[in-house]
Amino acid sequence: MKKIVIDARELRTTTGRYVERLLHYLQQVDSAHRYIVLLTPKDFDGWEPTNPNFKKVATPYKEFTFGEQLGLRSQITNLQADLVFFPMVQQPVWYRGKVVTTMQDLTTIRFRNPTKNWLVFTLKREVYKWVNKRVVKKSTLLIAPTKFVASDVVGYTGVDPSKFTITYEAADYLPGEPEPIPALKGKQFVMYLGRPLPHKNLWRFVEAYAILKKQNPNLLLVLAGRKDIHYQNIEKRAKAAGIEGIFFTDYISDEALKWLYQNCAAYVFPSLSEGFGLPALEAMRHGAPVVSSNATCLPEVYGDAAHYFNPLDIRDMASKIQEVLSDKKLRTSLIQKGEKRAKSYSWQRMAEQTVGVFKKALGE
Numbered sequence: 001m002k003k004i005v006i007d008a009r010e011l012r013t014t015t016g017r018y019v020e021r022l023l024h025y026l027q028q029v030d031s032a033h034r035y036i037v038l039l040t041p042k043d044f045d046g047w048e049p050t051n052p053n054f055k056k057v058a059t060p061y062k063e064f065t066f067g068e069q070l071g072l073r074s075q076i077t078n079l080q081a082d083l084v085f086f087p088m089v090q091q092p093v094w095y096r097g098k099v100v101t102t103m104q105d106l107t108t109i110r111f112r113n114p115t116k117n118w119l120v121f122t123l124k125r126e127v128y129k130w131v132n133k134r135v136v137k138k139s140t141l142l143i144a145p146t147k148f149v150a151s152d153v154v155g156y157t158g159v160d161p162s163k164f165t166i167t168y169e170a171a172d173y174l175p176g177e178p179e180p181i182p183a184l185k186g187k188q189f190v191m192y193l194g195r196p197l198p199h200k201n202l203w204r205f206v207e208a209y210a211i212l213k214k215q216n217p218n219l220l221l222v223l224a225g226r227k228d229i230h231y232q233n234i235e236k237r238a239k240a241a242g243i244e245g246i247f248f249t250d251y252i253s254d255e256a257l258k259w260l261y262q263n264c265a266a267y268v269f270p271s272l273s274e275g276f277g278l279p280a281l282e283a284m285r286h287g288a289p290v291v292s293s294n295a296t297c298l299p300e301v302y303g304d305a306a307h308y309f310n311p312l313d314i315r316d317m318a319s320k321i322q323e324v325l326s327d328k329k330l331r332t333s334l335i336q337k338g339e340k341r342a343k344s345y346s347w348q349r350m351a352e353q354t355v356g357v358f359k360k361a362l363g364e
Helices: 014-029 066-079 118-138 149-155 202-214 229-241 255-265 276-283 296-304 316-325 328-341 349-363
Strands: 002-006 034-039 054-058 083-086 099-102 141-144 164-166 191-194 222-226 246-248 266-269 290-293 306-309
Touching: 002 066, 014 034, 014 054, 034 066, 034 099, 054 191, 054 229, 066 083, 083 141, 083 349, 099 118, 118 149, 141 149, 164 349, 191 255, 202 222, 202 229, 202 246, 202 290, 202 306, 202 316, 222 255, 222 290, 255 276, 266 316, 266 349, 276 290, 276 296, 290 316, 296 328, 306 316, 306 328
Parallel strands: 002 034, 002 083, 034 054, 083 099, 099 141, 141 164, 191 222, 191 266, 222 246, 266 290, 290 306
Antiparallel strands: none
């Protein structure tokens, strides 16, 4: 029985949903291999295998550090793996064993983080560019969450397209009873969930909301997610511009999020760049009509189940949202198509396809 090591250091990050669901379903669909799951010390007690072929091992090495390049490489080598799976590009670039890597997207290469020191960020990004090119070259096979990402990576690195397999992600129906947010009960609101990083394009969404507010004076804008420095900056800019009616949820429970999805007038996804776009698919799963950017992979993932706008055009964004707010027939159609579209994706199918990639890399 061959041994596969999975790097799960990203279990509790933004990529963690992909990692967690993959681990969950791999234990159900693969009994032909032994797995060793590498977890950070802080995550070690929070994840337990349910399949006897799966074993967890702690690893202290952080991403993009010398410890990762030296210590993690040594640890993996000592585990004598037949194959190592990295769900992100971060990995020991000089490890010489068989590797499968999921290339999530190239967003970090294309967008800088304004909260970081410009010089430090620029230097790190140059290293990151080299890492991407090195990883796709040394990986035995590659996985991408969408055709767009695979094509983007091929265009950027020149890697052979035949290395790629597309494994679409999926959206779960959130457990538990919806938990209303008292301040929003009975109110009309549009919403967004996620981190407000630059490529998420949230400030243009705020400006589009300001336009909508003139036609819909009682409309609120809900920005859901931990209120980090990026959200704080948006709040300051909105106050300075005199834009009122924005509700910041800060950290939100699954039950409260479920209520938001089920009660919003529209879920808006203004992003400039995505690898898959899971939040809007999750919104569809819960019956929210989705108004989305037409950038990168989003039309590929949502198909005809979203109402699209140009994310660089504030007036187009406002216009498309207004159409969903005022056109009941369009709204009903989006809800029906969205639920059908979301249900067409499957985490189990994604895990089965991933096992197929592992077998191919192992020559089985």
